[in-house]
Amino acid sequence: MPAEWPWATWPRFSAIRKTSTFRLAVMFGAASVLAVLLVLAMVYSLTAGNLDTRVDLILRAEMARLVAVPPADLPAAIDASSRAGANPLGHFGLISPGGRWVAGDLGASPPLRLGHTYAREDGPDVRGPLHILAERTAGGFIIMVGRDSTVITELRDHVLVILLASGLVVVPMLLGAGLALSLGPLRRVDRLQRVASTIAGGRLDARMPIEGRGDELDLLADTVNHMVGEVERSMAQVKSVTDAIAHDLRTPLTRVRNQLYRAARAPNLPEAEGQRINAAIEDLDTVLARFAALLRISEIEAGHRRQGFAATRIDELVAVVIDLYAPLAEEREVALLAGSLAPVTLVCDAQLMVEALSNLVDNAIKFSPPGGTVMVTVTREGGQAVIAVVDEGEGIPAEQVDAVVRRFDRGAASPAVPGSGLGLSVVAAVAHLHQFALELAPARADRARPGLAARIRAGHVPAM
Known part of the structure; x- marks a missing residue:
């Protein structure tokens, strides 16, 4: 990738996903998505429960009406209700005491539960999702009243579709928001790291960039700049004293060495005195060599070369x-x-x-x-x-x-x-x-x- 392209220097995703901004964005986004899912679940639960209750009331009202019909007229009433069309979502059935279908469009398809409303997805008589209420009459007949529950099923399917669609849309949005929010701080941190590397390389005059936003990175940069400034000042003072001592003492020590050198070559000098003078010269040479090395190190560390x-x-x-x-x-x-x-x-x-x-x-x-x-x-x-x-x-x-x-x-x-x-x-x-x-x-x-x-x-x- 050409280096001049602006996105060539962008941080990698592996670095972005480790940033606190990215993690906080994803966490807050995930919390928001979870809250929305909980709200949708509550809406679905309340709506489905309300519809179930209304269907149950309708079925029980129909059942009470049919139970009040005389046993002899019950088959005709069941058939009339099935053909009436006044309640297109309703289905009816009559089962004899021996378990044989007698009237209506609902048969004795299992499961058959008495006294409670139950759901049935499909059957050989009437297809489609149904809510069914079955009760036994005093004469031993079983009356079945059913109602189409397609509305409830569709509501459930719609909620699932909404959840899946929300996930497909929200998850990329969360990642995109995390990337967008993390890119700026990460690039600022990268600039801070480069300056920190420069400072670590001995450039104590370098300073962290401050954007002027007053955020935590600006506060950190300002603190580091102040710290580096104090370190630079302290090191400058120490180096100044060290260099001054080494430089100022080198001249008088050199003069002393030269005088000792001339004294060691004086005529008629006792051998013992000459040996002591030569030993002193050697010690002075060691001290001068150390001073020269100190000044050399200071020159190198200052980067003047x-x-x-x-x-x-x-x-x-x-x-x-x-x-x-x-x-x-x-x-x-x-x-x-x-x-x-x-x-x-x-x-x-x-x-x-x-x-x-x-x-x-x-x-x-x-x-x-x-x-x-x-x-x-x-x-x-x-x-x-x-x-x-x-x-x-x-x-x-x-x-x-x-x-x-x-x-x-x-x-x-x-x-x-x-x-x-x-x-x-x-x-x-x-x-x-x-x-x-x-x-x-x-x-x-x-x-x-x-x-x-x-x-x-x-x-x-x-x-x-």
Whole structure:
């Protein structure tokens, strides 16, 4: 379906039928239909009961008139009533004490019930729905008086037709009303979800759209906007303080380092003093590296590098990083290997991706034991690009996976392993900027040394 058609972006029915508006519309509609059905049932019951009562009264009046006729004149009276035509809906019959038909147009068709009005659909004598009253006279004869009940039967049939027709008309109307009432709110919710995804992607300046109707969605959007505004303000203050501290302290610390460096190379300096000065320089280098990493993370999280995005061959970047860290891996007696490097092109910032991959490879080499292996691969999985760095180190416990991507958190890393606890934070910031997913999981089932599989999973990748 062409994307420019307006109905191409409409929500699916499976999503519409789950909305509260659709359910409420269907519930209220169903309640209305049920009320109408109850009213129709009451009308039918009252009308049919009234007609039955009137038929019963007419039959009993006719029966009283015939019972008063002398037994000798009864056959003639029955035949006269059947032929009179004064009551075209009436039928009469006379049965002898021995059960033989004597007069009239009604025979002794079963069932034959005495003293009570009963209904009969058809018979061999008179066809059609009848209400019949039969009574035995003092002489043993049975007088039968019947009346055509087609009106009652037709009323029942008409009510059933009305119910079926109402269902065929009302049910589609209910569904249509539910769809119509749900479409607008669902599309508004879809817009709210898109803005929420934008906010979750780091754009705290985005705001929920407000339609100005003052309904619950507008109230929710206004509340979320206020909340996001407060979060943006608080984060801006925290980042401002952090960046200011890192930026302001970097200059004096650099001057102190330079002075210590010159002092360490002064002539006639005792060896012990020189060692202490070099140790202080190393500590200052660690602090300066941490400040630089903090400022780098702030720059990445602020999204100032989005203008550097371009189509980039990720497999070529991975090959560059492997070549760059091969000497370090050799020095640590770790085998740095390139696995399957599928040709994949992603729209990204090449420098930031190299920085993220470098941090992953550097961590993998540092935490792999001598003789271990670090494998780097680029694969396609279900239309996604997956960049994986797998080592044979001690891995990261499942309960610490979320913590290690936070700043300065090194998890269960050994204090003997150098680092600032900011490497994975930089990787997470780069992945977040590109809207990629960073996954950290055990590389194997070995409990003693499970290793770590760090994967950067990109979105949809076009085939090459």
